[in-house]
Amino acid sequence: MNPYVLDFGQIDKHSLPLVGGKGANLGEMTQAGFPVPSGFCVTTQAFRAFLEQSPAMSAYFQQLDQLQADQLAEIAAIGRTIREHLAMVPIPGHIQIAILESWRRCGAAQAYAVRSSATAEDLPTASFAGQQDTYLNVRGDEQLLKAIRACWASLFTDRAISYRAKNRFDHRAVLLSVVVQQMVFPEVSGIMFTADPISGHRGTISIDASFGLGEALVSGLVSADLYQVRQGELWSKKIARKKLAIYGLPEGGTVTQDLPESEQEREALGAEQVLELAKLGEQIKAHYGSEQDIEWCYAQGRFYIVQSRPITSLYPLARVTDPLGPGESPHLFLSFGHQQMMTDAMKPMGLSVLRTLLPFGKPTLRAESRFTSAAGGRMFVDITKLFTLQPARTLFPKLLYNIDELMAIGAEEYVQQDAFIRHLPKAPGLKKGIARFVGPILLRSMRNLWVADLSKAEQKVSAYMKQSLQLGASRLAGLSGPERIMRLQEHIGSLMLNIFPALLPYPLPGIISFRMLHALSVRWLGDADVAHVLNRGLQGNVTSEMGLMIGDLADTARPYPEVIELIRHGQPAAFREQLRHVHGGDVFGQAWDHFMKLYGMRCPGEIDITRPRWRDDPNTLLPSIDSHMRSMQPGEHRVKFAQGAVEAEAAGRDLLARLRKQPLGWFKAKLMGRLLRAFRALMALREHPKYLMMQNFGIIREALLAEGALLVEAGVLAQADDVFFVSLDELLRLTQGERPETLPQLLRQRKEELERYRTLTPPRLMTSVGEIITGRRKMTDAPAGALLGTPVSAGVVEGIARIVMRPEEAKLNKGEIMIAPFTDPGWTPLFHSAVGLVMEVGGLMTHGAVVAREYGIPAVVGIDGATQLIRDGDRIRLDGTRGYVLVLEPHA
Known part of the structure; x- marks a missing residue:
């Protein structure tokens, strides 16, 4: 076997280090018997x-190592220098001989396509497609060698260098093979995806087809016909106007020709050809065991495959635990992360805890719910069976509007489709199960809304929380090994069953009263804004108080320059210890310890139990204190919050006075008065269930890490937090003595997967066949060019946009508007520093919206891609009343 040239028949999937992804795929398909034009x-x-x-390449590689993906001018300069240099480097004579021998054996009279094939190309995790060059209709030995040299040099095009830098590939580690393949001069060619690349639907084969060579389609010169096949039938087709095509020339090279008017709208493929090609695609997919992006062509009555690579852009599937029944509708999954305002990828233990937490669809408390699925490092909840109840198809999407408008719109449209309703799975006993769980909560909620004494509500909630937490801690005290893990599973599985019935009857009537206040204010007074004012300065909200205490910490630090220096430039891991050695550290330390006692178990992304809490690592908290000192005056946060409460009380009195002047005013004022009291007393308790949950998460996290430390002592794990890369059941088996030899490899694989999952954007809604369900907003009266979202906190503000992807990186200055992917309670410390808030996800009743209203700052949520569409430093107008963001002055 020649080490420099291999025929397709000598190549398979294991040849990737020698021939790159493209070459390995062609060899693999050739050996599998697919119709691949021959080559080497x-x-x-x-x-x-x-x-x-070339002795100069070592220095060139050192220069490449220093480049970042966004240094376009530097990349262009070094890339051009390397390509010009390689054009002068001779191809070794023995390699030329090997190439020409294979070329003659394959057919010297034939025309060839010459393509680059990188070792990091067409991989399941990184496509690299289009990074190197392709040369078509290459004829003769001189053209062939010239094209091969050009392919080698194309490893150093601007786009290839930038792509490697962005994806952190070592420039030396990506090697290049060159594919030399006999040309087929097709009547029709195109691309076939074995899953819909737009919607993600795994049951849809999507075929693009146009006349002539596929380069016109790939390079974007021509629109293609689109054919879609589902379950072996032509499901849809869109015929495009195809104005031109690329054809090969007899002497070599290609020519672009305009098509006659009569040909431009002719179908590129007939129905039988479409189905034949789709069947071939299914066979290739089955061979590889994954969805494929396939280049094909049609010539002289048969199809040829000229390339196949994995589709890397699809979001992983959320799996249905129970197999789908015959003819059953695809199941609909809801993103739990969007519901909880934390869409980052999670480690396996974080997902396992959440799946155990959900109380439905499980045979025992310790089990993970079969109504959940982990996909792409996120948890999705299967809500399909809920829609067997007709009222749920109307009510549930309406509830989702409080969480995320785009999610609500998507669900609303999808669950009303006849094809979905007609094939819903059976759900015996569902109505009774819901009634048993929800019924008592609703009855107590209505009592609290209309008749209960509200003055003791907070006291009752606080007493329950204290008792519940003490009980949970006592149940886990003194345990270790399997007994501790089983008790943990039971404790996690019972949390929602205990907390929700006990606490939801307090904040739920607060939410209902807010909706009724808004609706009745609009109906009776034509006033849509007063309800937002009534939100301000709610007393007793544990999350709002946490944010105010951050301001208190900032004010405590202000008189002490050494403390401020530690906050800004100290070592977060050693922060508390460093305080002992600076002037004012004892004063600030007391305030810090008090804060940590109340809130140390919280952090950004706190629903992921594997994330370090503030008491473990204050790295995400210290920048918030710093931002507060730079953007607020001493005591300003408390004054503003108190002023909000005064404004809310005044707005309430004014509202009742206006109602009394109307017909039946005494009745309207009495009804509205009760709603006002319920809202001010109970809406402040909205965050208490989550707060108690996080207190329990703090206990659970400590127990998991303690068990991890024991496994480190036993030589099972390398470090204690490796425990977060297994599930609860897997951890139980480890504590029971199982010692799988593959554990180190499994942990390494899961760590690599997590890095890949972090690059994915999770969908709000997705079906079990991978279709991403996306809602579309209706146009509003927003200005041209505005980004549309959901208005959640009224008011209009103009200021500098500050993109904040992670709280620990926040550098908010006075008068700046925070643009974030999402926020949860761990982000609350930043709210005082911002004059406005924009988020990519969220709804009227999600955390960021509620806190923004309480603090009186305008907010718009649900703007997809806001952190990319708005640039750091842009001057923007945020309209939290109408729901849009407009860029006024782009940042230079």
Whole structure:
């Protein structure tokens, strides 16, 4: 076997280091019997030998190592220099001989396509597609060698260098093979995806087709016909106007020709051809075991496959635990992360805890709910069976409007489709199960809303929380090993069953009263704004008080320059210890310890139990204190909050006075008065259930880490927090003595998967066949060019946009508007520093919206891609009344 040139028949999927992703795929398909035009690969060993001809390449690689993906001018300069240099480097003679021997054996009279094939190309996790060059209709030995040299040099095009830098690939580690493949001069060519690349639907084969060579389609010169096949039938087709095509020339090269008017709207493929091609795609997908992006062409009555690579852009599937029944509708999954305002990828233990937490669809308390699925490092909840109840198809989407408008719109449209309703799975006993759980909560909520003494509500809630937490801690005290893990599972599985019935009857009537206040204010007074004013300065909200205490910490630090220096530039891990050695550290330390006692178990992304809490690592908290000192005057946060409460009380009195002047005013004022009292007393308790949950998460996290430390002592784990890369059941088996030899490899694989999952954007809604359900807002009276979202806190503000992807990186200055992917209670410390808030996810009743209203800052949520569409430093107008953001002055 020649080390420099391999025929397709000598290549399979294991040949990737020698022939790259593209070459390995062609060899694999050739050996599997698919209709692949014959050819050969010039191996990476030949490329390496070619580079070794140049003593200058070592210095060039050192320069490449210093580049960042966004340094476009520097990339262009070094790339051009390397390509010009390689054009002068000779191809070693023995490699030329090997290439030309294979070329003659394959057919010297034939025309060839010459393509680059990188070792990091067409991988399941990184496509690299289009990063290197392709040369078509290459004829003769001189053209062939010239094209191969050009392919080698194309490893150093601007786009290839930037792509490697962005994806952190070592420039030396990505080697290049060259694929030399006999040309087929097709009547029609195109691309086939075995899953819909737009919607993600795994049951849809999507085919793009146009006349002539596929380069016109790939390069975007021509629109293609689109055919979609589902379950072996032509499901849809869209015929495009195809104005031109690319054809091969007899002497070599290609020509672009305008198509006659009569040909431009002719179907590129007939129905039988579409189904034949789709069947071939299914066979290729089955061979590889994954969805494929396939380049194909049609010539002289048959199809040829010229490339196949994995589709890397699809979001992983959320799996249905129970197999779908015959003819059953695809199941609909809701993103739990969007509901909880934390869409980052989570480690396996974080997902396992959440799946155990959900109380439905499980045979025992310790089990993970079968109504949940982990996909792409996120948890999704299967809500399909809920819609077997007709009222749920109307009511549930309306509830989702409080969480995320786009999610609500998507669900609303999808669950009303006849095809979905007609094939819903059976759900015996569902109505009774819901009634048993929800019924008592609703009855107590109505009592609290209309008749209960509200003055003792907070006292009752606080007493329950204290008792519940003490009980949970006592149940876990003194345990270790399997007994501790089983008790943990039971405790996690019972949390929602205990907390929700006990606490939800307090904040739920607060939410209902807010909606009724808004609706009745609009109906009776035509006033849509007063309800937002009534939100301000709610007393007793544990999350709002946490934010105010951050301001108190900032004010405590102000008189002490050394403390401020530690906050800004100290070592977060050693912060508390460092305080002992600076002037004012004892004063600030007392305030710090008090804060940690109340809130140390919280952090950004706190629903992920694997994330370090503030008491473990204050790295995400200290920047918030710093931002507060730079953007607020001493005591300003408390004054503003108190002023909000005064304004809310005044707005309430004014509202009742206006109602009394109307017909039946005494009745309207009495009704509204009760709603006002219920709202001010109970809405402040909205965050208490989450607060208690996080207090329990703090206990659970400590127990997991303690068990991890014991496994480190036993030599099972390398470090205690490796425990977060297994599930609860897996951890139980480890504590029971199981010692799988593959554990180190499994942990390494899961850590690599987590890094990949962090690059994915999770969908709000997705079906079990991978279809992403996306809602679309209706146009409003927003200005042209505005970004549309959901208005959640009224008011209009203009200021500098500050993109904050993570709280620990926040550098908010006075008068700036925070643009964030999401916020949860761990982000609350930043709210005082911002004059406005924009989020990519969220709804009227999610955390960021509620806190923004309480603090009286305008907010718009649900703007997809806001952190990319708005640039750091742009001057923007945020309209929290109408729900849009407008860029006024782009940042230079």
